Amino acid sequence: MIPGPVEVPPAVLHEMGRPPQSHVAPAFIERFGRVIEGVRALFRAPDGQPFVVAGSGTLAMEMAVVNLIEPGDPVLVVVTGYFGDRFASVLERFGARVAILSAEPGEVPPAAMVDEALDGADYRALFLTHVDTSTGVRLDIEPLAAAARARGVLTVVDGVCATAGERFEQTAWGVDLALTASQKAIGAPPGLALLVAGPQALATWRERRSPVAGYYADWGRWLPIMTAYEARRPSYFATPPVNLIAALDAALQGLLGEGMEPLWARHARTARAFRAAWRALGLALVPARPAIAANTMSALYYPEGQDSALLAAVRDEGVALAGGLHPALRQRSFRVGHMGPIGAGEILTTVGAIERALHRAGASSAPGAGLTAAQQVLAANQNEESNDEL
Numbered sequence: 001m002i003p004g005p006v007e008v009p010p011a012v013l014h015e016m017g018r019p020p021q022s023h024v025a026p027a028f029i030e031r032f033g034r035v036i037e038g039v040r041a042l043f044r045a046p047d048g049q050p051f052v053v054a055g056s057g058t059l060a061m062e063m064a065v066v067n068l069i070e071p072g073d074p075v076l077v078v079v080t081g082y083f084g085d086r087f088a089s090v091l092e093r094f095g096a097r098v099a100i101l102s103a104e105p106g107e108v109p110p111a112a113m114v115d116e117a118l119d120g121a122d123y124r125a126l127f128l129t130h131v132d133t134s135t136g137v138r139l140d141i142e143p144l145a146a147a148a149r150a151r152g153v154l155t156v157v158d159g160v161c162a163t164a165g166e167r168f169e170q171t172a173w174g175v176d177l178a179l180t181a182s183q184k185a186i187g188a189p190p191g192l193a194l195l196v197a198g199p200q201a202l203a204t205w206r207e208r209r210s211p212v213a214g215y216y217a218d219w220g221r222w223l224p225i226m227t228a229y230e231a232r233r234p235s236y237f238a239t240p241p242v243n244l245i246a247a248l249d250a251a252l253q254g255l256l257g258e259g260m261e262p263l264w265a266r267h268a269r270t271a272r273a274f275r276a277a278w279r280a281l282g283l284a285l286v287p288a289r290p291a292i293a294a295n296t297m298s299a300l301y302y303p304e305g306q307d308s309a310l311l312a313a314v315r316d317e318g319v320a321l322a323g324g325l326h327p328a329l330r331q332r333s334f335r336v337g338h339m340g341p342i343g344a345g346e347i348l349t350t351v352g353a354i355e356r357a358l359h360r361a362g363a364s365s366a367p368g369a370g371l372t373a374a375q376q377v378l379a380a381n382q383n384e385e386s387n388d389e390l
């Protein structure tokens, strides 16, 4: 139950164990074509151009930067944790002039501050992290993207810990470039970087004055490949990781079969169940308010007097959790991933393991308090679930 890599459904795992196909075999061409269409549907980007490339989420971030940004371009990065800082580092490496608007860990900058910051310079792009995995904080993307678009500024969203788990409408919200990786809410093994570029992002790339500062990362290499496979024609620039593409195909069939609304609703209900349990167990969330807490993961403070020994105790109870990641929170917080193919079984198993570990360490809450709170959410009818309190 870490925030990636997450559990992988058996149908996805099965594809990883098959003999690698030729990248020009008809069955593979069909798969890759379906994957490109599926990624477009997952991002809700009917006018978007997907790129599916071997690499991790960080490559997707780098591809966003090298294709969109030219040396000297002013950019604004909203930082809500470790991965916002990473975006700023990548941008600096490629010569952007980076302005940072950061919030205290667990907070988001108010929308009015972002507006004001956007007015501060003639920015090329606004960089946002949908869910920052180091703080569990979720940004409200839609109004920020609208504010950027109103000023002719591109919006780039790192959705690595959000896509497929948090509501996201790339085209409707006016997000120009969104990216994720295969191993988080998508529920496939790590190894694929996914990007979807909207028309403005592609136009910006086409109008560049300087060459893209990367050979493998250049959209110019990949655009003909993506277009060919989507038209069910083979093409070659660099060998695609055929087993991972097949695994992603299986994962996307599962996600799109479930449907985007039910998928987002399942993650929201899972998060409510976990938050009810945290409250019953006296565990405080790093996000300052439930309204800015992610549905895909929880970042929590250790209870008074406890540290990472708690995670070892939970592991002994059979559940793997993640330690702190944000430099300012590393010793004080831990993280529970709740994205991907999980349901009531995983929720109750996780809460139960944490509860037993806390009890052994002398916690005062009665064993079962966290489970009861989670069950109350899980047992409620969908239409009783308006309680945004959680």
Ligand SMILES: *Cc1c(COP(=O)(O)O)cnc(C)c1O
Pocket (backbone or CB within 6 Å): 004, 056, 057, 058, 059, 083, 129, 131, 132, 133, 158, 159, 160, 161, 181
């Ligand atoms: C995991 C993560 C990344 C980095 O992805 P890798 O696949 O580890 O390179 C970037 N941004 C966010 C928000 C993430 O959660």
